[in-house]
Amino acid sequence: MKRTYLIYILILTAFYSCSYVNEDDLTEDIMVDDVTYEDNIKTIIDSNCISCHSNPPTNGAPMALTTYDNVRDAVENRNLIGRISATDASVMPAGGQRLPQSIIDLVIQWEAEGLIEN
Numbered sequence: 687m688k689r690t691y692l693i694y695i696l697i698l699t700a701f702y703s704c705s706y707v708n709e710d711d712l713t714e715d716i717m718v719d720d721v722t723y724e725d726n727i728k729t730i731i732d733s734n735c736i737s738c739h740s741n742p743p744t745n746g747a748p749m750a751l752t753t754y755d756n757v758r759d760a761v762e763n764r765n766l767i768g769r770i771s772a773t774d775a776s777v778m779p780a781g782g783q784r785l786p787q788s789i790i791d792l793v794i795q796w797e798a799e800g801l802i803e804n
């Protein structure tokens with residue numbers, strides 16, 4: 687009898703601890719006060735872009751995105767935000783999946799806050 691109770695409580699606990707976690711909570715609510723290249727942006731670029739935008743670039747990519755100056759220049763002069771936000775075949779990463787909106791929003795916030803390096 688005691689054991690049945692325990693199992694019941696365990697199941698209830700498991701159920702309630704999971705009930706408020708969904709994909710939206712995990713992917714759409716990345717709130718960062720100050721977005722910086724070093725803390726936030728570099729990881730995004732390293733994971734999604736430098737397979738082509740390395741130095742020297744490969745697979746036909748026209749420029750490297752390996753340094754703060756490279757990425758800043760691409761935002762200011764090469765429409766980086768437009769390219770990661772695109773919903774057609776011009777989307778970057780090329781040939782891949784559009785980045786999650788939360789990640790795109792972080793880059794937009796980074797630009798809005800003045801492209802802070804660190």
Ligand code: HEC
Pocket residue numbers: 731734735736737738739745746747748760764765766767769770776778779780781782
């Ligand atoms: C599979 C290789 C590949 C990956 C990965 C990739 N790119 Fe590209 N990128 C290209 C190629 C090829 C071009 C040139 C053709 C074009 O503009 O579509 C390009 C062009 C661009 C341009 C326009 C440059 C210009 O001067 O017109 C930007 C901005 C850009 N990429 C940003 C990114 C970002 C940011 C990522 C990561 C989120 C990324 N790319 C991932 C291959 C890639």
